[in-house]
Every structure is written in structure tokens, then in C-alpha cells.
Amino acid sequence: MRPNVDIQQWLQETREIIEQWINEDSVCRVAQPGAVEEAMRYSLLAGGKRLRPQLVMASTLYLGLPADTFRDAALAVEYIHTYSLIHDDLPAMDNDDLRRGRPTAHKMFPEAMAILSGDALLTEAFVKMGTIQTAKAEDVLRATVYLARAAGREGLIRGQVLDLAAERQDVELGELQNIHRHKTGALFKAALVIPAILSGNEREQQALLDFGEHFGLAFQIVDDILNVVGDPAAMGKNIGTDSALGKATYPSLVGLDQARRLADDHRIRAKIAIGSGPQSDILRRLVDFAVDRQW
Known part of the structure; x- marks a missing residue:
């Protein structure tokens, strides 16, 4: 990280780079009206934070490599994240009408097309992983399997199943943490670990x-807090939806003040995991950003 560069500046610069990568990809260049690529493009270019591909870049820098070394891995992680949002928003799941300040995919397109666009983004992610040229073939295979597990029944899918099962149920703190370790944390951890696997x-x-474990929990706790007290205009989505669905959240379980203290504790633990050397500067600033954000 260049000396005295503000994390907000770094986030803006890398967001623009990632947006350029997405726009250059065939997924977005081939988007005829009525084609599945049109719906894929709509969700991909809806103005997301790009935090997960930024974590790929930050982890790559932590390992002493240029931030764009594993560009296709960064795109793969973002495509999986976008697919998960499309499916989470569906009437059968969270039934959300707004995402990133715009109508959700199933509101903009027929529901079947929204589902198919999510399916296509998930599979496209593994096309990206399988064609990485900047790592040894055996490391690409290991990283691809790691990402598949993070996205599948051992990771993100498990978290969504547990989340749905916990609606309107009495949930203990340990159970809530387990939900979020899978639903949110699995992809964060993959974004951070995959560069290490690819680079051997x-x-x-x-x-x-370890950093990803605590980063993911801190991020989710703050997400839960913002769903209670956040600004819908700044967040680009409605607030109060967790309560309306009867979802288990940190504020509902331990209260807002204790939830904030828990987020701070995970911030500290995340920083301890990666040490205080100059190579960890971006990651340390990113966890500060995740905890202190207002959206």
C-alpha cells in the first residue's frame, strides 16, 4: 500500500478496476435483450461494494504480489456473491424487492430468468477459476475445489439453509455465529485464502x-446492526427486513450495544491474526472500514 493512502481512496480505485474487469468480460459484452446475459449483467453492474474481490486483491498484496495477479479469481468470487444475492432475494427466500438501490432481479425480469441468471453466474465463476493462467495447474485445482466448497453445501448453501430454519425460532449465540460462519464468512474466507493457495x-x-473468520463475523454483526439503525438511502436496500422475517440477528439476541462490542472484539482478533507489519496495512484498514461503515 502506498504511504498515506486513505482506505476510502484505495476502495474507490480498486472498485473502478473491478468494474472495468467485469465490463470487459464476455458475460457483460454479450447481453442481447431477452438473453440470460442481460439479466446477469443487470445484477453484476448494479453498483455493489465489490468487497469480496477487493479482499482477493488485498490478500494478494499481503502475500507480496501485484494486486491484479489473480484477476479471474477475484471475478469468480464476485460472480458467486452476485448469484447468491439474486437467489437470496427470491420470493422463496428473503422476498426482497430492493437490492443496491435498484429493483431486485426477479422484479426486473421474470422470476425464472432471475433464477437462471444466478445459476449462470455460479457456473461462470468456475469457468473463471479453471482458466487462471497465473498459477500452477495443481494450485488452480486446489483453489477451485476450495471455492466450490465455500459456495456449496459445506459453506454458503449450508448457511442459507440454517438461516431459513432459524426464522421465528429461539436461537442461541453459538448457533447464530454458525449460521454466519457459513452464509457470510465462507466466501470472505475463500476470497482471502485462495490467493495463498494459488501462489503456493x-x-x-x-x-x-483466521483473519477471514473474524472479518466475516464482524461484517455480519455490523450488517445486522445496520438493518436496525441504518439509512436505507445509503445502504441501497430496505431496513427492518430481518425483524419482519423473524430472523435471528445479533441485535435481537444481545442488544445493539453488546452487538457493537462483539464487532469490535472480532476486529481486534482479525488484526492479531495478520500481525502489524506493513504488508498487513490494507487488511487492517479493511476490517476497520467493515466495522465503522454506515451502510
């Missing part, structure tokens, strides 16, 4: 995994 850097994998 086994020594740093555990530090990045």
Missing part, C-alpha cells in the same frame, strides 16, 4: 483464514 504460499494460509 502455505505458510500464510492459516493467518488469512
Whole structure:
């Protein structure tokens, strides 16, 4: 990280780079009206934070490599995240009408097309992983399997199943953490660990995994808090939806003040995991940003 660069500036610069990568991809260049690519493009270019691909870039820098070394891995993670949002918003799931300040995919397109666009983004992610040219073939295979597990029944899917099962139920704190370790944390951890796998850097994998564990929990706690007290205009989505669905959240379980203290505790633990050397500057600033954000 260049000296004295503000994290907001870094986020803006990398967001613009990632937007350019997405626009250059065939997924967005081939988007005829009525084609599945049109719906894929709509959700991909809806103005997201791009935090997960930014974590890929930040992890790559932490490992001493240029931030764009694993560009296709960054895109793969973003495509999986976007697919998950499309499916989470569906009437059968969270039934949300607004995402990133715009109508959700199933409101903009026929519901079947929204589902298919999510399916297509998920599979496109593994096309991206399988064609990475900046790593050894055996490392690409290991990273691809890691991402598949993070996105599948051992990770994100498990978290969504547990989240749905917990609606309007009495849930303990440990159960809530388990939901979010899977639903939110699995993809965060993958974004951070995959660069270490691709670069063959086994020594740093555990530090990045531990950082991702606490980063993911801190991020989700703040998300839960903002769903109670956030500004819908700044967040680009409605607030109060968790309560309306009877979802288990940190504020509902432990109260707002204790939830804020828990987020702070995970911030500290995330920073401890990666140390205080100059190579960890971006990651340390990112966890501060995740906890202190207002959207």
C-alpha cells in the first residue's frame, strides 16, 4: 500500500478496476435483450461494494504480489456473491424487492430468468477459476475445489439453509455465529485464502483464514446492526427486513450495544491474526472500514 493512502481512496480505485474487469468480460459484452446475459449483467453492474474481490486483491498484496495477479479469481468470487444475492432475494427466500438501490432481479425480469441468471453466474465463476493462467495447474485445482466448497453445501448453501430454519425460532449465540460462519464468512474466507493457495504460499494460509473468520463475523454483526439503525438511502436496500422475517440477528439476541462490542472484539482478533507489519496495512484498514461503515 502506498504511504498515506486513505482506505476510502484505495476502495474507490480498486472498485473502478473491478468494474472495468467485469465490463470487459464476455458475460457483460454479450447481453442481447431477452438473453440470460442481460439479466446477469443487470445484477453484476448494479453498483455493489465489490468487497469480496477487493479482499482477493488485498490478500494478494499481503502475500507480496501485484494486486491484479489473480484477476479471474477475484471475478469468480464476485460472480458467486452476485448469484447468491439474486437467489437470496427470491420470493422463496428473503422476498426482497430492493437490492443496491435498484429493483431486485426477479422484479426486473421474470422470476425464472432471475433464477437462471444466478445459476449462470455460479457456473461462470468456475469457468473463471479453471482458466487462471497465473498459477500452477495443481494450485488452480486446489483453489477451485476450495471455492466450490465455500459456495456449496459445506459453506454458503449450508448457511442459507440454517438461516431459513432459524426464522421465528429461539436461537442461541453459538448457533447464530454458525449460521454466519457459513452464509457470510465462507466466501470472505475463500476470497482471502485462495490467493495463498494459488501462489503456493502455505505458510500464510492459516493467518488469512483466521483473519477471514473474524472479518466475516464482524461484517455480519455490523450488517445486522445496520438493518436496525441504518439509512436505507445509503445502504441501497430496505431496513427492518430481518425483524419482519423473524430472523435471528445479533441485535435481537444481545442488544445493539453488546452487538457493537462483539464487532469490535472480532476486529481486534482479525488484526492479531495478520500481525502489524506493513504488508498487513490494507487488511487492517479493511476490517476497520467493515466495522465503522454506515451502510
